[in-house]
Amino acid sequence: MPKYPVTCIIENLPSSVPFVGPEIQERQLGKPFVLRLGANENVFGPSPRAVSAMQETLSEIWMYGDSECHDIRRALASFHDVGFENVVVGEGIDALLGYTCRLFVEPGRKIVTSKGSYPTFNFHVSGNGGELHFVPMKAHHEDIDSVLAKSREVEATLTYFSNPNNPMGSWHNNEEVQKLIDGTPEGGLLVLDEAYIEFAPQNTAPGFDITNPKILRYRTFSKAYAMAGARIGYCIGEAGLIAEIEKVRNHFGVSRVSQAGALASLQDQQYLGQTVNKVEEGREKLGEIAGKYGFLALPSAANFVAIDCRRDENYAKSIVGALAQKAVFIRMPTVNPQSRFIRVSVGTEQDLEQFDIALGEVLAELG
Amino acid sequence: MPKYPVTCIIENLPSSVPFVGPEIQERQLGKPFVLRLGANENVFGPSPRAVSAMQETLSEIWMYGDSECHDIRRALASFHDVGFENVVVGEGIDALLGYTCRLFVEPGRKIVTSKGSYPTFNFHVSGNGGELHFVPMKAHHEDIDSVLAKSREVEATLTYFSNPNNPMGSWHNNEEVQKLIDGTPEGGLLVLDEAYIEFAPQNTAPGFDITNPKILRYRTFSKAYAMAGARIGYCIGEAGLIAEIEKVRNHFGVSRVSQAGALASLQDQQYLGQTVNKVEEGREKLGEIAGKYGFLALPSAANFVAIDCRRDENYAKSIVGALAQKAVFIRMPTVNPQSRFIRVSVGTEQDLEQFDIALGEVLAELG
Numbered sequence: 001m002p003k004y005p006v007t008c009i010i011e012n013l014p015s016s017v018p019f020v021g022p023e024i025q026e027r028q029l030g031k032p033f034v035l036r037l038g039a040n041e042n043v044f045g046p047s048p049r050a051v052s053a054m055q056e057t058l059s060e061i062w063m064y065g066d067s068e069c070h071d072i073r074r075a076l077a078s079f080h081d082v083g084f085e086n087v088v089v090g091e092g093i094d095a096l097l098g099y100t101c102r103l104f105v106e107p108g109r110k111i112v113t114s115k116g117s118y119p120t121f122n123f124h125v126s127g128n129g130g131e132l133h134f135v136p137m138k139a140h141h142e143d144i145d146s147v148l149a150k151s152r153e154v155e156a157t158l159t160y161f162s163n164p165n166n167p168m169g170s171w172h173n174n175e176e177v178q179k180l181i182d183g184t185p186e187g188g189l190l191v192l193d194e195a196y197i198e199f200a201p202q203n204t205a206p207g208f209d210i211t212n213p214k215i216l217r218y219r220t221f222s223k224a225y226a227m228a229g230a231r232i233g234y235c236i237g238e239a240g241l242i243a244e245i246e247k248v249r250n251h252f253g254v255s256r257v258s259q260a261g262a263l264a265s266l267q268d269q270q271y272l273g274q275t276v277n278k279v280e281e282g283r284e285k286l287g288e289i290a291g292k293y294g295f296l297a298l299p300s301a302a303n304f305v306a307i308d309c310r311r312d313e314n315y316a317k318s319i320v321g322a323l324a325q326k327a328v329f330i331r332m333p334t335v336n337p338q339s340r341f342i343r344v345s346v347g348t349e350q351d352l353e354q355f356d357i358a359l360g361e362v363l364a365e366l367g
Numbered sequence: 368m369p370k371y372p373v374t375c376i377i378e379n380l381p382s383s384v385p386f387v388g389p390e391i392q393e394r395q396l397g398k399p400f401v402l403r404l405g406a407n408e409n410v411f412g413p414s415p416r417a418v419s420a421m422q423e424t425l426s427e428i429w430m431y432g433d434s435e436c437h438d439i440r441r442a443l444a445s446f447h448d449v450g451f452e453n454v455v456v457g458e459g460i461d462a463l464l465g466y467t468c469r470l471f472v473e474p475g476r477k478i479v480t481s482k483g484s485y486p487t488f489n490f491h492v493s494g495n496g497g498e499l500h501f502v503p504m505k506a507h508h509e510d511i512d513s514v515l516a517k518s519r520e521v522e523a524t525l526t527y528f529s530n531p532n533n534p535m536g537s538w539h540n541n542e543e544v545q546k547l548i549d550g551t552p553e554g555g556l557l558v559l560d561e562a563y564i565e566f567a568p569q570n571t572a573p574g575f576d577i578t579n580p581k582i583l584r585y586r587t588f589s590k591a592y593a594m595a596g597a598r599i600g601y602c603i604g605e606a607g608l609i610a611e612i613e614k615v616r617n618h619f620g621v622s623r624v625s626q627a628g629a630l631a632s633l634q635d636q637q638y639l640g641q642t643v644n645k646v647e648e649g650r651e652k653l654g655e656i657a658g659k660y661g662f663l664a665l666p667s668a669a670n671f672v673a674i675d676c677r678r679d680e681n682y683a684k685s686i687v688g689a690l691a692q693k694a695v696f697i698r699m700p701t702v703n704p705q706s707r708f709i710r711v712s713v714g715t716e717q718d719l720e721q722f723d724i725a726l727g728e729v730l731a732e733l734g
Binding site: 016036045051054055057058061063068157227228241250 | 390426428556595615
């Protein structure tokens with residue numbers, strides 16, 4: 001008998017965390033990171049208009065945020081040319097994925113995702129008693145054909161797909177993604193995580209079809225809009241599906257400050273464009289750095305680059321570990337064969353110069 | 368067959384929201400509220416030190432918050448003289464109650480609470496398929512004896528108790544609460560919601576016993592610390608119980624800005640003391656206003672006062688409705704006999720003068 005009156009699902013659930021945060025690693029190392037290039041945060045920061053809006057809203061922080069997130073939700077509906085009833089705003093994509101799993105996952109249900117893709121989704125699936133079925137990536141891309149085949153085979157309730165993919169930065173174009181959407185079997189739902197979509201080429205995201213009850217799409221202000229610490233994201237889908245999320249979400253959960261910041265961010269698309277350009281330059285720079293050391297940067301449509309270190313997982317691990325000792329925070333994919341890569345988030349020009357130096361030193365030490 | 372592949376629990380779950388937020392009401396009314404005295408927010412605002420800390424942290428908003436909430440968690444442990452492992456920080460009490468229900472509620476489980484007490488807890492219980500059992504209040508107080516009797520009778524997994532109570536503001540002293548803690552039956556868990564505890568007399572909260580695995584206690588920065596819009600609260604309990612929450616919580620869910628604000632708030636106990644004094648004065652003023660119109664204010668240990676309008680629910684409803692038409696936002700209890708009350712949050716001196724005038728006009732109109 002368990003020590004506490006937890007549910008059957010929780011009784012069988014091991015303790016796990018999807019990610020060990022950089023601050024925890026800093027405390028373990030006993031020193032702060034000088035370069036924070038491991039969490040795919042956006043070092044260029046949010047629009048100055050967003051910062052001003054958040055500063056002003058601090059004087060209202062004694063008030064709960066709008067439980068409907070009305071203003072940002074309306075702005076998002078207009079921006080994406082969908083209805084107000086097709087958008088739900090939540091405490092980041094992580095929370096929205098959590099609500100989605102609350103709604104659709106229960107013991108006996110099968111969920112399909114790609115091996116090595118976003119672990120926080122898997123955390124929520126397991127936490128609700130679901131059975132995860134993994135398909136391998138193909139050439140370091142999530143593989144649409146395998147994903148669909150597995151979904152049909154196991155009669156998956158949820159099929160997760162990220163475009164662009166984290167941790168690889170690989171992506172599919174809108175026609176391929178449309179094939180995935182159209183191929184999602186009846187009775188199942190496609191969870192399309194587009195956290196990094198603003199960094200991707202124009203033809204990456206298919207248009208929104210808000211009549212399709214088989215797909216939910218997730219976006220965030222954490223990445224391109226550089227507001228990771230504010231916890232605000234959104235989900236777009238068919239109205240009835242969005243209404244289901246209303247049944248379980250934490251209605252007063254989105255910070256008042258974050259709502260104001262997100263609205264101002266969205267309204268400053270010029271700034272977003274500048275950020276996206278800087279990120280593109282950073283990706284190129286990371287490609288050059290990789291090449292300089294005989295490594296290979298995988299083309300990326302996100303704000304990070306997966307770099308093939310062309311040996312094995314242990315080698316990649318030693319690089320990540322040795323960089324941490326030099327106060328440089330990066331991460332790496334966890335699943336073979338992607339685990340011979342390291343994953344480096346784009347930083348400022350200066351950040352990347354420092355990274356170049358640190359990597360050179362580490363590689364010289366490792367031999 | 369449902370239109371979407373929702374779980375059995377969700378299929379049977381009606382759409383509901385615990386509260387219709389003031390902004391939604393404003394949009395329905397077509398005008399903003401001039402007096403916002405209905406959400407038990409703290410109009411006196413957070414410590415200037417907290418505002419400064421949050422302002423400074425805005426420059427770091429591109430970074431995720433610390434996933435352990437280490438600094439504020441350590442400060443809370445020290446403040447309450449418990450271990451780091453006895454504290455978990457979350458996105459407000461609402462989210463922490465949600466995690467608690469995820470852990471302990473499943474179909475077939477019985478949950479006990481008081482009729483008319485905090486509806487968001489009930490929302491989470493129903494959302495996880497639990498069976499709610501209600502006991503009536505006694506003299507407008509949650510009734511410890513009835514609560515315990517019902518918990519024993521139904522073999523409740525969770526027993527909810529708020530001290531002070533919302534919406535009535537009534538409370539029990541530490542000896543009575545200790546009786547409740549000690550009487551919680553084996554196999555069950557006491558969910559002790561102390562959202563308003565800082566406003567209550569010194570002898571209201573019993574000491575923390577972090578060896579007791581039958582109780583979790585919930586506190587927040589939304590009320591006395593005036594940071595409702597920042598979404599940050601915490602839960603204290605026996606270490607193993609707190610570790611269970613780790614299994615399901617959203618690890619990167621607490622805003623970086625909110626963590627910094629909460630830490631600075633906690634460190635400014637002098638400011639907190641001033642706020643508590645102002646709230647006490649506000650309660651007295653609300654008592655005078657009530658008396659002036661022949662109403663009766665229930666003694667309150669929170670930042671709001673329940674006022675007995677001495678007629679029936681319809682009368683209280685007309686007062687709330689007529690005040691809303693005058694752009695004054697208050698709420699009322701929903702359950703008979705408490706539904707003959709109105710509930711008014713403490714405002715500034717000027718707020719309460721305006722409230723007095725508006726109430727006078729409304730009562731004159733209603734006759």
